Amino acid sequence: MNADIDGTDRRLVLATQGGLPLVARPYHQLADRLDIPAEEVMARLSRLLANGVIRRIGAVPNHYAIGYTANGMSVWDVPDERIDELGATVGRLDFVTHCYYRPRRLPHWPYNLFAMVHGVSRAEVRAKVAVIAELVGSASPHDVLFSTGILKKTGLRIGR
Amino acid sequence: MREADEIDDTDRAIIDHLQGGFPICERPYAQAASELGIGEEELLRRLQGMLDRRVLTRFGPLFQVERMGGAFVLAAMSVPAADWQRVVEVVNAFPEVAHNYRRESERDCRFNMWFVLATETADGIGRAVQAIEEASGLPVLTLPKLREYFVEMKLAVRG
Numbered sequence: 001m002n003a004d005i006d007g008t009d010r011r012l013v014l015a016t017q018g019g020l021p022l023v024a025r026p027y028h029q030l031a032d033r034l035d036i037p038a039e040e041v042m043a044r045l046s047r048l049l050a051n052g053v054i055r056r057i058g059a060v061p062n063h064y065a066i067g068y069t070a071n072g073m074s075v076w077d078v079p080d081e082r083i084d085e086l087g088a089t090v091g092r093l094d095f096v097t098h099c100y101y102r103p104r105r106l107p108h109w110p111y112n113l114f115a116m117v118h119g120v121s122r123a124e125v126r127a128k129v130a131v132i133a134e135l136v137g138s139a140s141p142h143d144v145l146f147s148t149g150i151l152k153k154t155g156l157r158i159g160r
Numbered sequence: 161m162r163e164a165d166e167i168d169d170t171d172r173a174i175i176d177h178l179q180g181g182f183p184i185c186e187r188p189y190a191q192a193a194s195e196l197g198i199g200e201e202e203l204l205r206r207l208q209g210m211l212d213r214r215v216l217t218r219f220g221p222l223f224q225v226e227r228m229g230g231a232f233v234l235a236a237m238s239v240p241a242a243d244w245q246r247v248v249e250v251v252n253a254f255p256e257v258a259h260n261y262r263r264e265s266e267r268d269c270r271f272n273m274w275f276v277l278a279t280e281t282a283d284g285i286g287r288a289v290q291a292i293e294e295a296s297g298l299p300v301l302t303l304p305k306l307r308e309y310f311v312e313m314k315l316a317v318r319g
Contacts, residue, residue, distance in 0.1 A: 005228050013223060019211075020220035022204050024187055042184045045221070049184075053227040056180035057220065059207070065167070065215040066175060066317045073263065073274070084307065091309030101307035102234065109236075109271075109301060144266040145274070151260035152252045152275070153217050 004051055008036065012044055013053075017157060020057070064150070068118040071147040072125040074132060075111035077104070078140050083113060089135050090115045095128045110141065122146060167215055170198060172317040174206055175216070230280045232258070235289065236271035236301045243298075250296045251275060256288040271301065 005013075011034055021029045027045070031038040048054040063071055078086050083101050090113070091099035098116040115132060119125040129144055136142070167175075173196055183191045193203040210216040225232050239247045251257055251273065260275035277288050289300050 010228075013228070016221050017223065018220070019218050020182075022189075022208050022211075022219070024189060024200060024204070026188065027184065028186070038186070045184050048221075051227065052224055054221045055224050056222050057182040057184070058180045058222075059175055059178045059210075059216050060218040060222065061175050061179070061317075062214055062217050065213075066172075087307060087309040091311045096311055099309040099311055100234075100305040101309070102303040102305055105301055105303070109303070114234075114303075143269050145263040145269060145271075146266070147261045148264050149262040151248050151262055151273075152257060153259045155218060155222070155258050155278075157255045157258070157278070 004053060008034070008040075009044055009048060009053070012041065012048075017155065060155070062150075062153075063118055067120055070119045070122045070125045072117045072119075072122070072129065072144040073147075074115045074117055074129050074142060074144050076113040076115070076132075076136055076140050076142045077110045078113050078136055080112065086136055087113060090132055093128075093131065093135075095119070096132075111143065117144075166213065167210070167317070170196075170202075171206055171210060171215065174203065174210075175317050178219075225278050225280070228280070229282070230278065231282045231285045231304070233277045233285050234303045234305070235275050235277055235292075236303065237273040237275075237296070237298050238270040239273045239298065247273065247296050247298065251292060254288060254292060256284065257292075 012030070015030055015033055020026045023029050027041045028038040031041045034041070045054065049057065087099055087101055090096055095117055096115045097118055098114070100114045101112060102114055104110055104112050117125050117128045119128060125144065133142065177196055178192060182188060185191060187200065189203050190200040193200045196203065207216070207219055211219060237247070252260055256277045256279050258276045258278040260273065263272060263274050277285055279285050279288060285302070289302055293300050
């Protein structure tokens with residue numbers, strides 16, 4: 001447990017990881033459940049948002065349901081000495097929703113840069129991947145792994 | 161799987177407007193609803209409807225478990241087709257598995273099952289990986305993030 005998080009914060013995480021109550025006063029309902037004042041619930045959530053424990057509060061859409069029926073995880077083998085420069089450049093593209101530097105696992109896994117691309121069709125995703133290829137350099141080996149099914153999407157579940 | 165044509169313009173506006181920045185105040189739904197030009201009750205009803213139809217997978221805070229001392233790790237497995245359903249059930253049964261996707265490569269990549277492990281402590285990942293390997297009988301490739309590059313986290317509704 002991180003020093004930024006105390007026991008009450010953790011109870012707040014447990015109470016909200018499945019979602020915020022869909023009632024007019026959701027933070028008051030959480031306060032009743034946790035037996036602390038509503039002002040404290042709101043102050044703690046604001047602090048967790050400010051220090052990054054909470055990335056954002058809002059709707060998490062199912063990509064398929066909002067029209068992004070093609071989802072490609074593009075993976076690239078780029079020179080390690082250029083990873084941060086290329087990662088920052090690729091992450092800035094408006095169609096890239098996640099961009100990470102991850103380790104290669106040779107011989108099974110040769111790629112170190114991951115960029116998630118969403119589109120309405122595989123053709124659109126491929127066209128976007130081609131834009132990345134121009135930035136990264138066409139000499140960099142790459143692959144695109146298209147999602148063909150969501151097997152599970154529950155998000156974080158701690159404390160069970 | 162529901163398609164985009166099963167949501168109307170108001171649903172679209174709600175999704176586009178509420179992917180982040182939900183207010184922290186006494187009546188947050190009322191505030192968000194007024195920004196959207198609808199009523200509080202309508203917003204609550206539509207959010208519940210979109211959750212029920214699985215247009216939304218969640219509504220609420222998204223946590224960065226690393227900031228709580230925990231870990232999020234991407235993992236992959238190469239699952240033989242004949243063994244697919246058994247392995248899906250084995251892997252999904254672990255509460256540490258936050259997401260799991262079937263993926264197919266444009267080339268000849270053999271990793272076809274990709275999941276994210278989320279644990280409350282960093283050493284929980286190793287234990288979860290070992291337990292999944294034992295339960296499935298298959299090796300798990302772990303690809304922890306070494307660095308995350310900034311991205312704009314929103315997707316506009318399409319279609």
